[in-house]
Amino acid sequence: MTAAYAPLGHEGGAPLSRTRTRSLVLLAVAGFILAFSFLTGAVTSPPAVTAGTKPFLDALGLRGPHCGIEPSILRSYGRHAIRLSRVHEGSGWRVKRVLAKLEQGERIKVAVVGGSVSTGHGDLNGRPYTYRAVNETYDKVLMSWINSTYGEQSFISGAMPATGASFFSFCWTATTRLEELAPDLVLVELNVNDPPGDEARRASGWLTRSILQLPNKPAIIFVGVFSLKPNFDDGVGLVHGGDYRMPIADYYDIPQISLRAPYLPPLLRNKTLVKPYFGVDPIHIAQPLHKAMGDFLIAYLQEQRCTMLEEQRSGEADMFPSEGLLLDALIPGEVPSHTLDQEIMKAYPPNPTAPPVCHLANQTLTPLTPAPDWTVLSYQFEKTSLQTAGPGRTISFEIEVREGSAGEIGVGYFRSNKELYKLGRLKCRVAEQEKVLDGYWTSKASIFDVGIIATNVKPGTYRIDCATLVGELPERNEFRIAAVMSR
Structure with missing residues (x-):
């Protein structure tokens, strides 16, 4: 008998994995050892438990619920789909700085720079292109996790319908109210409103540089959605403006998380998925994909948190090279002196550093x-x-x-x-x-x-x-x- 097809987001029963069975055995053995030690008087005081650590589970080589992707997300999507969502992960250095502030009890500001997807446009009861049709947008899903994990944080949606990177490369400072408080984490969602081509890449470069050069060195995450038809001219196939952000993500060390790889191939095989994914609106994703996008962002941050905690425990001994060509050459979070449109060996006037x-x-x-x-x-x-x-x-x-x-x-x-x-x-x-x-x-x-x-x-x-x-x-x-x- 063949297994029934389960689309992404399905939660079904699963047999006990070998890894889980081995973990239970290890826990049982550890419990026996602890009980025996207690009876023989050999118990010593446990090490102090600090935020984000569980020494008992660490000693067994197991990850506790404090570290790693939460089980409900793994059940809903599986590691394969989560990995597919990672267009570019980068070093995570800036993101881990934000997480470190949260772990230390500091407050942060999260801002969204996006178009109509971020404002929740979409299908409402069979009416496409409806304003604020989606109540629980991806950023609200993410902020719900951040607030429940670290306490209430500052958030502002600087999203504005019918805008792309060219507009926001000038006006992100106004929509996110930079003069009130600089953001620590900026979510950039502009795939649908950016035309495929070098114009989108150049505008994304301007936008990225102006955010990264703020004195507080914020982190950026590129948020990628897709549509069922081109928002601009026909004849471009499945390509959208977000594809021209890939070199920007690589060059400036920006994580890029996208829905396309995990969700578009299943939709191409099974067109009945159009309804739950989009409803009758071919441009704007529906609630289930907003939920997925938010969960993919949460999964990314949860794994970055694990990496950060491990680096803190190890003292970051192997973070930077101790020999070789990169010795003393890497500067974490550095904004390169040149843009991608400037030639390496040519001298140019300094690129702008002031916010627009x-x-x-x-x-x-x-x-x-x-x-x-x-x-x-x-x-x-x-x-x-x-x-x-x-x-x-x-x-x-x-x-x-x-x-x-x-x-x-x-x-x-x-x-x-x-x-x-x-x-x-x-x-x-x-x-x-x-x-x-x-x-x-x-x-x-x-x-x-x-x-x-x-x-x-x-x-x-x-x-x-x-x-x-x-x-x-x-x-x-x-x-x-x-x-x-x-x-």
């Missing part, structure tokens, strides 16, 4: 002078912009360029090929530099994009002057500004 500046509509984005032709448009309190219609509508802003910046000034604006938005063009100028931004494009995606207006500007405060133009078609006469920004 971003003013979001309906938050800190205020016109420099009254602009009565522009109004605040907020859809579901998530997609907010300044909107106008008609040519010749002017608006001006001020933006700061910080010391240690790249000297770029940009405007975030809404783009779509849907005729219902009637999106047209806007010309913006900074000093002697100007650029025309077109809200209409041929891509299928409707997202907030970034147009770079000026480059190589020195630190200081600059004025941005913008005016709408006559559209290519008369009916395309509207424009939406989401933010002004610099880095």
Whole structure:
């Protein structure tokens, strides 16, 4: 008789494994030895039990419930699927620093930089693309474990629908409220909203560098989901923007955890899994996959915690080389001097170290002078912009360029090929530099994009002057500004 197929997430009975049987035998033997020692008066005082250690189980070579992936997660997914979710693990150095703070009783701040998946968009009772259809998103699953294990921690969702790495490479500081408290752990989920290609890789590099260079040296985890159809142009197959984050993960030592390898092949074999995985929404994952993503993140952190505790017990004797070419060469958590687009043997000006500046509509984005032709448009309190219609509508802003910046000034604006938005063009100028931004494009995606207006500007405060133009078609006469920004 062949075993029945059990999809991921199924919890079924299983025979007692050899490892578990051996463990029970060892425990029985140890119990007999302890009892005999007690009767003969040979018992000595046990070593002090510190946080995260169980000397009795360690002496037997067994992992106690304090260390390792929790059994319920192993039953639900199995080690094979958990391993498949690890696109890139890296050294875990930054993540272990965060876990060490938690183990010592310190509070941390966790932040999410993500798109509509992170805000819970999806299928609600047969209606696709519904705002906040999923209540228990992956980040809530993760935070539930962190809070129950270490006490209540600070959390902020800096997710914003219809945004990708290009937008967040400027505006993550605003959505996560960096000025209030720097994050210790940042979850970056942008696969669906990033177009496949070098643009996503470069933007992800900017985003990653600006987060890692904060004084508190936060950790980043790339969170990977997948969709049933391309959010951008057809013809790319199963590739998405997250695939272009792989070299970023490798180069900057960022763990990358993804749903695609464990869940997409079973779905391709069995299309009935579309309903539990996505419902009727082909872009946004449903509740079961949010739960899986959260559990995969928990499993990763639990294993990193084990590694950290073992390194603490061993005194990190073998953490770094004592001989060879890497002797005294590795600096944990170092941000490389070059980006992936710069050649090794060429000299370049220092890359930016200052966090970007971003003013979001309906938050800190205020016109420099009254602009009565522009109004605040907020859809579901998530997609907010300044909107106008008609040519010749002017608006001006001020933006700061910080010391240690790249000297770029940009405007975030809404783009779509849907005729219902009637999106047209806007010309913006900074000093002697100007650029025309077109809200209409041929891509299928409707997202907030970034147009770079000026480059190589020195630190200081600059004025941005913008005016709408006559559209290519008369009916395309509207424009939406989401933010002004610099880095």
